[in-house]
Amino acid sequence: MTAHSFSSKRLTIIGVGLIGGSLARALRRAEVCDEIVGCGRDERHLQKAVELGVIDRYEMDAATAVSGADVVVLAVPLRAMVTVLTQMTPGLSADVVITDVGSAKGCVVEEARAVLGSRLCDFVPGHPIAGTEKSGVEASFAELFDGRGVILTPIEATDAVKCQRIRAMWEVAGAKVTEMAVLHHDEVLAATSHLPHLLAFSLVNTLASLDESKDIFAFAAGGFRDFTRIASSDPVMWRDICMENRDAMLEVLQLFNNDLKQLEEAVRDNDGEAVVNVFTRAKETRDRFCG
Amino acid sequence: MTAHSFSSKRLTIIGVGLIGGSLARALRRAEVCDEIVGCGRDERHLQKAVELGVIDRYEMDAATAVSGADVVVLAVPLRAMVTVLTQMTPGLSADVVITDVGSAKGCVVEEARAVLGSRLCDFVPGHPIAGTEKSGVEASFAELFDGRGVILTPIEATDAVKCQRIRAMWEVAGAKVTEMAVLHHDEVLAATSHLPHLLAFSLVNTLASLDESKDIFAFAAGGFRDFTRIASSDPVMWRDICMENRDAMLEVLQLFNNDLKQLEEAVRDNDGEAVVNVFTRAKETRDRFCG
Numbered sequence: 001m002t003a004h005s006f007s008s009k010r011l012t013i014i015g016v017g018l019i020g021g022s023l024a025r026a027l028r029r030a031e032v033c034d035e036i037v038g039c040g041r042d043e044r045h046l047q048k049a050v051e052l053g054v055i056d057r058y059e060m061d062a063a064t065a066v067s068g069a070d071v072v073v074l075a076v077p078l079r080a081m082v083t084v085l086t087q088m089t090p091g092l093s094a095d096v097v098i099t100d101v102g103s104a105k106g107c108v109v110e111e112a113r114a115v116l117g118s119r120l121c122d123f124v125p126g127h128p129i130a131g132t133e134k135s136g137v138e139a140s141f142a143e144l145f146d147g148r149g150v151i152l153t154p155i156e157a158t159d160a161v162k163c164q165r166i167r168a169m170w171e172v173a174g175a176k177v178t179e180m181a182v183l184h185h186d187e188v189l190a191a192t193s194h195l196p197h198l199l200a201f202s203l204v205n206t207l208a209s210l211d212e213s214k215d216i217f218a219f220a221a222g223g224f225r226d227f228t229r230i231a232s233s234d235p236v237m238w239r240d241i242c243m244e245n246r247d248a249m250l251e252v253l254q255l256f257n258n259d260l261k262q263l264e265e266a267v268r269d270n271d272g273e274a275v276v277n278v279f280t281r282a283k284e285t286r287d288r289f290c291g
Numbered sequence: 292m293t294a295h296s297f298s299s300k301r302l303t304i305i306g307v308g309l310i311g312g313s314l315a316r317a318l319r320r321a322e323v324c325d326e327i328v329g330c331g332r333d334e335r336h337l338q339k340a341v342e343l344g345v346i347d348r349y350e351m352d353a354a355t356a357v358s359g360a361d362v363v364v365l366a367v368p369l370r371a372m373v374t375v376l377t378q379m380t381p382g383l384s385a386d387v388v389i390t391d392v393g394s395a396k397g398c399v400v401e402e403a404r405a406v407l408g409s410r411l412c413d414f415v416p417g418h419p420i421a422g423t424e425k426s427g428v429e430a431s432f433a434e435l436f437d438g439r440g441v442i443l444t445p446i447e448a449t450d451a452v453k454c455q456r457i458r459a460m461w462e463v464a465g466a467k468v469t470e471m472a473v474l475h476h477d478e479v480l481a482a483t484s485h486l487p488h489l490l491a492f493s494l495v496n497t498l499a500s501l502d503e504s505k506d507i508f509a510f511a512a513g514g515f516r517d518f519t520r521i522a523s524s525d526p527v528m529w530r531d532i533c534m535e536n537r538d539a540m541l542e543v544l545q546l547f548n549n550d551l552k553q554l555e556e557a558v559r560d561n562d563g564e565a566v567v568n569v570f571t572r573a574k575e576t577r578d579r580f581c582g
Contacts, residue, residue, distance in 0.1 A: 026340055129512045149510055184505065191498050199490060200553065204573035206550045207482050210498040210543070217580035220483040221420045223521040224581075227487045230514040231577045235570035242566060243559050252501070253555060259497045263489065264544060267533050269354065275533060279526035282495035285520045286522045289508035290515075 006168035007032045012069040014039040014062060014084050016049045018131060019101050022053045026173035029142045039065035040076075049137045063091030071169065074100035078240040081108050083178025085115040092119065097162040099124045099169075103189060104245035105153045105182045113157075121159045124166040126152045127185065129193075130174060133232040146174035148175030153182045183248075188247035195256060197238050198249065200231040297459035298323045303360040305330040305353060305375050307340045309422060310392050311366030312431025315345045316519035317464035320433045330356035331367075340428045341572065354382030365391035369531040372399050376406040383410065388453040390415045390460075394480060395536035396444045396473045404448075412450040415457040418442045418476065419466060420484075424523040444473045474539075481539035486547060488529050491522040495547065 011027065013020040016038040027033050038046050038055035041060055046058035059065035066072045066088045076084050081102060092098070098116075102108045105125050112123045130148040132139065150170040154163045167177045182189070211217055242249055259278075266274035302318065304311040307329040315327050329337050329346035330353055337349035350356035357363045357379045367375050372393060383389070393399045398555050403414045421439040423430065431526075441461040445454045458468045473478070502508050533540055550569075557565035 036435050129510050173526055175455050187505060188510050189508045191507050192515050196515055200518060201570045201573040202551045202554050203547060204577050205569045206547045208572055208576040210482055214478060216479045216482050219420050220531050224483050226488055226517045226520045227491060228577050229517045231573045235574050238570055239563050239567040243563060246558055250559060256494060258496045260493045263493050266542060267537055270534060272530050272534055276526050276530040278496045279492045279529055281499055282492040282522045285499040286495050286519050
């Protein structure tokens with residue numbers, strides 16, 4: 001047993017998709033759950049999750065699904081959080097800890113505050129920084145979180161022991177856990193994830209119009225494939241993220257637009273020095289952090 | 292012997308980097324050149340290319356390097372093309388065919404027209420749509436062009452037999468060859484390559500400023516790595532490309548800016564339907580062409 005040992009008699013995952021399914025697989029791999037219960041809207045999808053051995057059984061009703069669970073993980077799209085919080089609350093055990101995997105945290109905390117009331121202390125807001133452009137339980141795999149970051153954003157009301165428990169859960173799932181303020185999380189993710197997705201979707205949309213007349217995609221190289229991979233992500237999920245983290249995203253988009261405008265002017269004015277300075281700083285930064 | 296057989300008694304590559312070096316390796320693999328001669332500005336670099344078995348020998352002087360060659364490939368940065376064209380011209384054989392690998396074609400054709408004069412018929416403008424974010428002969432490999440596209444943009448003056456010879460060269464190197472008008476090429480590449488690079492460099496530059504205060508890169512996920520990979524490309528090479536293909540790039544940047552502005556407004560106005568429509572069209576387009 002390590003310092004951060006974790007076990008659960010019954011762990012309920014609401015939303016058994018890429019993230020929820022991969023967490024279930026990772027916890028199975030660690031053999032730390034007696035039972036994993038799934039819940040969701042699509043019964044065929046949950047049956048598939050049972051067949052794949054991702055969950056032991058499922059319930060269609062959220063309150064029933066969380067009944068007797070000592071850990072509840074909300075792995076549904078951001079827009080569904082408030083509904084799921086509301087539906088499950090009557091079924092919660094006294095000793096439960098609830099966490100979520102939402103990509104924006106301000107909105108989820110606000111909703112949890114409104115719905116959970118005195119049970120807010122049982123809620124540990126979280127966000128695993130992992131994923132692929134794929135979605136659905138078929139795309140889930142136990143190694144998704146290995147070595148990847150998970151950010152927890154406990155608020156004042158959060159029970160410290162319960163926060164520690166969720167930290168331990170993610171650590172046995174293979175992740176490295178960091179704590180951060182809600183607002184800081186939303187700014188960081190707007191910059192490194194939400195804005196890049198918006199730009200990738202927007203660029204491919206623009207080029208789709210151009211392609212109608214000029215047949216451009218036939219000549220796209222590997223760099224283009226990499227650059228636009230995130231534009232193959234789930235449109236509804238990303239609409240939700242952009243909407244729910246709107247303020248932080250529009251702020252960093254503003255910074256991006258200002259800098260791009262300057263770069264555009266430099267290209268237009270044939271100011272090669274200014275252009276190469278921007279490119280060099282970008283290359284050095286990227287090589288340092290992602291090299 | 293296939294219909295597009297190719298052989299060369301002496302093939303000279305000016306600029307033995309990722310592209311020039313990979314072409315040499317691919318042609319060696321096919322065993323179609325009696326001798327491959329390298330030329331460049333950095334002697335240690337050329338010595339390295341000999342040690343690696345990429346070229347047989349090298350010359351520092353361009354006119355000497357092309358002497359007796361029946362094929363000359365210009366694989367230098369765009370900004371160096373006019374100098375190299377000028378320096379090598381006195382050494383050209385009567386039966387030579389010259390091609391280049393520049394990422395923009397309008398500028399190279401203009402320079403070739405000015406420098407080559409009556410020898411313009413011997414020049415076949417070309418562009419292999421392949422590469423990585425790496426550069427230098429150490430990064431070169433024989434498989435770089437396998438199954439990848441090469442665009443040739445012959446002009447009115449181009450000798451059809453010589454054009455056919457360059458097509459055959461790329462085909463034995465593993466590539467699929469397409470012909471296209473110069474202007475069309477520059478538009479297509481501005482859209483699928485030059486603008487994406489500009490955006491990636493610009494985004495990482497913006498985030499570098501933000502990182503100074505907020506430590507954002509520590510939490511960047513795989514999607515960010517893919518999206519910004521092209522921002523690790525060579526800054527000088529990409530400054531040249533942006534400058535040399537300025538008109539086409541600024542034009543597609545304008546389209547991008549207009550569409551992004553609309554998307555930004557939709558996010559600001561909480562118009563989820565407009566947002567999801569853009570994201571869905573982008574995903575469908577990308578899945579269709581790069582899936």
